């Protein structure tokens with residue numbers, strides 16, 4: 001065994017180098033620093049747990065109280081109709097909508113096909129108007145106009161969507 005500073009021979013038990021005074025491994029000095037592995041203590045774990053719980057609570061509250069705006073529902077619904085996802089589209093309509101459709105001898109499929117035909121035959125685009133609310137402070141009804149337009153700017157069809165708020169959800173109540 002040699003001194004790590006001056007290279008002098010050391011006895012294994014020797015605690016200090018006689019030549020240079022360097023403390024030897026036997027004297028408690030090690031070349032390799034002890035690795036410090038960070039482990040959270042109980043308090044840090046508690047804080048982390050608390051933060052996670054808060055995040056989850058925030059997410060749940062957001063889900064429960066957040067109202068998806070009618071224009072977002074309208075777009076989602078219209079796109080599910082265009083992709084013929086009737087089961088999903090059904091989730092966004094009221095019973096009133098279905099009654100109105102059947103009174104016009106229509107169903108979701110027939111309605112969707114009309115619009116798909118309008119769009120594909122004219123290579124058309126569609127756009128949504130901003131919602132017109134019945135009441136600004138506490139809206140329960142909204143009307144949104146969907147305009148199907150050809151690339152030349154000709155209006156192929158305008159669909160009037162009557163939206164109604166059912167509980168915390170906006171739903172499509174009528175499409176004319």
Ligand SMILES: [Zn+2]
Pocket residue numbers: 003004005006007008017018019020021022
């Ligand atoms: Zn030495």
